[in-house]
Amino acid sequence: MADIRSLHDAVADLIHDGDTVAMEGFTHLIPFAAAHELIRQGTTDLTLVRMTPDVVYDQLIGAGLAARLVFSWGGNPGVGSLHRFRDAVENGWPRPLELDEHSHAGMANRYVAGASGLPFAVLRGYLGSDIPRRTDTVATVVCPFTGAELAAVAALNPDVTVIHAQRADPAGNVQLWGLTGVQKEAVLAARRVLVTVEEVVPALDPRPGALTLPTWTVDAVAVVPGGAHPSYAAGYSTRDNAFYRAWDAISRDREAFTAWLDSQVRRREGATPR
Amino acid sequence: MSQDWTPDELMEVNAARALAGARTCFVGIGLPSTAANLARRTVNPGLTLIYESGAIGARPAALPLSIGDGELADTADAVVPVPEMFNYWLQGGRIDVGFLGAAQVDRFANVNTTAVSRGQGRPEIRLPGAGGAPEIAAGCGRVLLVLRHSRRGFVPRLDFVTTVGHGTGPGDRAALGLPGRGPVAVITDLGVLTPDPGTAELTLAALHPGVTVDDVRAATGWDVRIARHPSFTEPPTGAELAALRALKSPREEAT
Numbered sequence: 010m011a012d013i014r015s016l017h018d019a020v021a022d023l024i025h026d027g028d029t030v031a032m033e034g035f036t037h038l039i040p041f042a043a044a045h046e047l048i049r050q051g052t053t054d055l056t057l058v059r060m061t062p063d064v065v066y067d068q069l070i071g072a073g074l075a076a077r078l079v080f081s082w083g084g085n086p087g088v089g090s091l092h093r094f095r096d097a098v099e100n101g102w103p104r105p106l107e108l109d110e111h112s113h114a115g116m117a118n119r120y121v122a123g124a125s126g127l128p129f130a131v132l133r134g135y136l137g138s139d140i141p142r143r144t145d146t147v148a149t150v151v152c153p154f155t156g157a158e159l160a161a162v163a164a165l166n167p168d169v170t171v172i173h174a175q176r177a178d179p180a181g182n183v184q185l186w187g188l189t190g191v192q193k194e195a196v197l198a199a200r201r202v203l204v205t206v207e208e209v210v211p212a213l214d215p216r217p218g219a220l221t222l223p224t225w226t227v228d229a230v231a232v233v234p235g236g237a238h239p240s241y242a243a244g245y246s247t248r249d250n251a252f253y254r255a256w257d258a259i260s261r262d263r264e265a266f267t268a269w270l271d272s273q274v275r276r277r278e279g280a281t282p283r
Numbered sequence: 284m285s286q287d288w289t290p291d292e293l294m295e296v297n298a299a300r301a302l303a304g305a306r307t308c309f310v311g312i313g314l315p316s317t318a319a320n321l322a323r324r325t326v327n328p329g330l331t332l333i334y335e336s337g338a339i340g341a342r343p344a345a346l347p348l349s350i351g352d353g354e355l356a357d358t359a360d361a362v363v364p365v366p367e368m369f370n371y372w373l374q375g376g377r378i379d380v381g382f383l384g385a386a387q388v389d390r391f392a393n394v395n396t397t398a399v400s401r402g403q404g405r406p407e408i409r410l411p412g413a414g415g416a417p418e419i420a421a422g423c424g425r426v427l428l429v430l431r432h433s434r435r436g437f438v439p440r441l442d443f444v445t446t447v448g449h450g451t452g453p454g455d456r457a458a459l460g461l462p463g464r465g466p467v468a469v470i471t472d473l474g475v476l477t478p479d480p481g482t483a484e485l486t487l488a489a490l491h492p493g494v495t496v497d498d499v500r501a502a503t504g505w506d507v508r509i510a511r512h513p514s515f516t517e518p519p520t521g522a523e524l525a526a527l528r529a530l531k532s533p534r535e536e537a538t
Contacts, residue, residue, distance in 0.1 A: 035336045035365055036351020060365070061414075084411030086312055086349035091411075099406040110397075113335060114369040114418040121366050133374055137447035137459045138417045139397070158460070187356045188337045191365045218362055243353050250348045 011181025011227035016205065016236075019229035020046045023201045024169050029079075031058040031120075031167040031199065032065060034240060035190030036086065036248070039065050040173040042236035043205050045274045048072045058167055060116045060191060061086070064239065064256050067093040068274070071266050073103040079165070080108070081116040088253055092260040102263065109144050115162045119146070120191050122164035123198025134160040170199035173237045174222075175244055176213065177206045181224035184213045187243030189220045202227045205236040207245045286493065288519050290472035291431075293491040295527055296519040298382075298429045298470040300326055307331040308380045309373060309419050312350045314429045315382035317530070318470075320346055324526040333378060335415045337363050346530050369415070373422045376462060381423030385430045386410050389441050390484050390505050391455075392428060392448030392466035394420070400442040407442070416446040425464045432471035432502040439505040449483035473499050475516065479508065489514045 056077040071093030097106035118130035141147040146163040174185035239249035298318030303326040336351035340360030387395040399408040469476040474490040486508040
């Protein structure tokens with residue numbers, strides 16, 4: 010059963026140094042506020058898992074919290090490079106970043122396997138690509154019925170999955186809608202689950218296309234209005250495309266990035282360092 | 284003589300034209316999204332746009348910055364989870380055209396979006412990675428590629444094969460078990476290349492107005508094959524240019 014807690018306490022209790030952490034949300038509902046809380050608490054040596062690292066992981070990588078990244082597309086969508094990610098991979102700044110790299114189809118299926126309690130998933134993927142040469146989590150299997158050779162990808166079972174959702178009820182049942190990405194799979198694959206929400210409402214009335222995560226699949230719910238910004242929460246906010254564009258200049262330079270991190274995250278109002 | 288259009292506009296207009304007759308298009312971010320949205324406003328109003336974020340049949344009023352802008356979901360016929368998108372819709376063989384960008388292509392239209400070598404002893408230049416491309420190029424009925432023409436982009440040998448086009452030549456796709464036909468055209472700001480039916484090697488099929496064969500040779504990192512009689516693409520119409528500029532303008536204002 011999910012407890013409704015402060016973001017600080019939920020992050021401190023659920024996410025520890027060295028954990029494998031998936032913070033999912035495909036462009037929509039990216040849990041930025043929870044990531045910023047990780048930065049304030051200095052939780053480090055993390056293996057970060059996300060299909061699209063996006064600006065949220067650029068920040069965590071630049072802050073030096075990530076030892077390893079499991080991903081499938083590391084760009085700033087429609088803008089260009091993730092400069093902190095590139096600096097870590099190319100120059101080891103602020104620390105070297107080990108990569109486990111996949112395609113989107115492979116990552117999605119790795120979560121499906123994790124949620125299904127299977128050791129791997131099967132897909133028609135990676136055919137002829139060099140990707141399998143750089144990872145030990147892709148292999149091939151032969152179909153026992155047809156003899157066809159197919160790709161196998163290892164299951165992903167994060168220690169913790171963090172997502173942002175539109176709302177929860179007082180019992181901790183969670184509801185999200187719009188582009189729901191791989192959140193259901195990432196939640197059900199994880200050992201522990203933290204959900205930040207825009208609001209807690211007395212009852213979750215049905216919404217078309219909404220996904221409900223029963224309270225017993227979630228460990229903690231934290232109320233963080235705007236917790237997806239500069240990503241968005243359909244029905245509550247729109248994507249702050251201007252920020253995504255501005256991130257290019259902020260992140261390109263180590264000093265500018267560090268100044269941004271200090272002023273906008275570490276010393277931010279409400280920051281409660283341990 | 285000054286012209287009414289830019290090289291990028293020639294590329295975008297011709298990329299949109301390549302979608303004439305298609306029913307469904309899996310849309311990559313960037314130039315492919317521009318082309319696919321322009322196609323809906325010009326040559327193919329009924330085209331179904333599919334974005335990997337989960338939007339099927341999206342009808343954005345302005346060009347989205349990302350593949351997950353809210354308007355894509357708000358205007359879509361259906362919104363599906365990402366594993367379903369890749370497994371049922373793409374791998375299931377339901378999508379006609381995959382439209383992709385590329386950092387580098389080789390003469391067989393293989394694509395690198397992962398990493399570029401700087402030479403021995405120096406770290407490679409890190410690119411975003413695969414995203415959906417390997418399986419989009421495998422599973423869609425056919426593939427269109429769009430990128431600007433330069434020696435940096437059109438290279439004799441890829442440092443990394445992220446996504447297979449035609450491999451090392453004819454028969455490779457079938458041998459690898461890739462279900463779709465693979466790349467049928469590469470649209471650039473200089474012209475259009477298509478794979479030779481016999482050798483699968485990219486061949487300059489058409490030049491944009493004002494572009495010469497020598498321009499293409501100079502911007503291609505290998506001795507590019509030229510069709511016996513390369514044609515010229517039709518100049519953009521006023522309607523095409525107006526639609527393209529309108530599509531881009533709200534986003535530029537928002538910057």
